[in-house]
Amino acid sequence: MRITKHPILGEDCEIELVTIFVDGKPIQAKKGEPIAAALLAAGIRKFRITPKDKNPRGIFCGIGRCTDCIMTVNGQPNVRTCITPVEEGMIIESQIGLGKWSDKE
């Protein structure tokens, strides 16, 4: 769900839509918005699983301080999705525990 009409910010302006892939599933996102915002708009709330107790985590602080929102982005683990802008074709994966680097490089 997105806010498309705001009493102070006005109506949603035209922003280019891009496609990103989250755990293999394509979703539409606004170019430049934080990855976490795109995931929340798509109804995705679980971003990672904690290493020790295997509990789900999602967005918490939303300003890049707590690391609850970390995911694996384009093969790089521990990316804070609340402060990382969306780019066309990003591959985003839920992170299990401490994550692993992709073997693709």
Ligand code: FES
């Ligand atoms: S939600 Fe806290 S760092 Fe992203």
